[in-house]
Amino acid sequence: MDANKFNGETVTDELLKENGYRAYKGTEQPIDIYYNIKTCTHAGECVRGNRDVFEVGRRPWIIPDNGQVDQVIEVLNRCPSGALKYIRKD
Ligand code: SF4
Known part of the structure; x- marks a missing residue:
């Protein structure tokens, strides 16, 4: 799944927030x-993909700076539910 798309549209901060996503900068x-708890099916692909960035029980549970951007995007694209999205800033 392409995690920088939402319903086929390239995501923006506004679009994601309107749709219940929370930002982790x-x-x-x-x-x-961005993460939407209501969409998450708890499949665990994110945690298996990078335990430094995604750690259930930690606050915040997502820390983007703990990974390398290209590897993190690979993991985000593995999320089967669409609960994880991203905006790349470079
Ligand atoms: S990979 Fe997606 S659906 Fe699975 S636990 Fe992580 S956020 Fe939830």
Whole structure:
């Protein structure tokens, strides 16, 4: 799944927030990650894909700066439910 698309449209911060996504901002890595808890099916692909970026039980549970942007995008695209989206900032 292409995690920078929502219903076929390239995502924007506004579009994602209107649709219930919460933002997790990268500062060192040029990426903001978005998550919608209502869409998540808890398949765990994110946590298996990068435990430094995604860690259930930690606050915040998503830290974009803990990964390398290209690897993180690969993981985001594996999310089967569409609960994870991203905006690349470079
Ligand atoms: S990969 Fe997507 S659906 Fe699976 S747990 Fe992570 S956010 Fe939820």
